[in-house]
Amino acid sequence: MASVAARAGVSGQTVSRVVNGSSHVDPATRARVEQAMAVLGYRPHRAARALRTGRSHTIGVIAQTLATVGNSRMLQAVAEAAARRGYALTVVTLGADGRIAEAFGRLLEQGADGAIVLNEASALAADADPSGLALVVLDSAPDPRFGVIGTDHAEGARLATAHLLARGHRTVLHVAGPRASFAAAMRERGWRAALDAAGAVAPEPVRGDWSARSGHAAARGILRRRGGEAGPVAIFAANDQMALGVLRAVAESGLRVPDDVAVVGFDDVDDAAEFLPPLTTVRQDFDALGDLAVRQVIVRVEEGGSVPADPPLLLPMLVVRESS
Incomplete structure (x- = not known):
């Protein structure tokens, strides 16, 4: 220097x-x-700076898994936002039986200044003490111990369902996400709200695990139960990967999308426009989410920033393509 x-x-x-x-x-x-x-x-020299300032300029990212497209996309957005601000990342995946308290402990041992908890792992954050970490949780109920950000999943699902109803469908079937997922619960809430507003019956949702395989299995069950019922069907899948499985199941049944079965997903992943047919979906702004998460963590680390009384929710956007 x-x-x-x-x-x-x-x-x-x-x-x-x-x-x-x-x-x-x-x-x-x-x-x-x-x-x-x-x-x-x-x-x-990051280590020397940490000794002098007491901060490592490192942010931890905690995820249940990185196998889902949404988590991988969020990790990419967080990594880019952190790099722009001179922060490094350390990533902890919990797995099926992971304990978030242990993840917090590992990050503290590694000297992380703060942490961002992604999606499915957010349900575990309320059960562990994050003391010592400036913490921001993605998609969670408000909690005085940490910052919360997210997408307005309920509004996105409402937009998707209202779109299908406006196309003349009497109701909309729902391939829901995992029961423990906050985002899945909010998407189910928005789906129900749109049906209630239209005076339409809300069929029992079929639950998947975010994977294309589970969406395929759910759609096969839906189509099998309908048997020879006449009239087109509308399906709102809680994410694009499950919607991809729905499209495959419809094709295997000899039906056409959207003539016989209209399909809408959620997330607008990079390949959604390349599905056959291109997928109507609800777009989350992952880049904006990642930037907001990193900014909130850094404010809490460097300025002792307080938690906003009303967690910021980013508005999603319906992207209409040929599948609906």
Whole structure:
């Protein structure tokens, strides 16, 4: 740092401000310091900085699994947002029998400043003490111990269901997510709300586990139970992977999408437009979620920020394609 300061003709404190992203540096001075850093190959030493500041500039990410598309997409968004702010990530997956208290302990042992809990693991966050970690939980009921962010899943599901009803369907069948999932519960709530508002009957949902395989099995059961019933069917799947399984089951039954069975998913994953037919779905802004999660963690780490009284919910958007 002293070498950078000498080459740029500034003080060591100014170099420190540039390294730490302070806004209190003249743009021309910042450019001169950054050029000196590039020429000299200077990089901040994270371990040394942690000893000096008491912070590791590391954020933990806790997920039940990374096998689901939504969790993988969220991890990518969080990683990019953290890198932009000079933070590293350490990832802990819980697995089927994982205990979130142990995950918190592991992150504390590794010196993480804070943590972000993703989706299905959010249900476990209320049962463990996150003391010592600045914590933000994705898709959870409000809790005074941590920050909460998420998508307005209920509104997204309402939009999807209302769209199918507007296409002339008398009701909409639902392939729901896991019972323990907060997001799945909110999507089911939005589906029911749209049916209630239209005076339509809400059939018993068929539950899957977010996988395409479970969506396929659910749709096969739905189509088998309908037998020879006349008239088109509408199915709202709680995520795009299960919707993919629904599309396969419909094709195997010799039926056509959307003529015989209209299908809508949720998430708008990167490949949704490449399904056959292209999938109507509800788009979550994963990049915005990741950025908001990282910003909230850093505020809590660096400024001792308080938890918002009303957790911010990002509004989803219905993307209409050929499947409906």
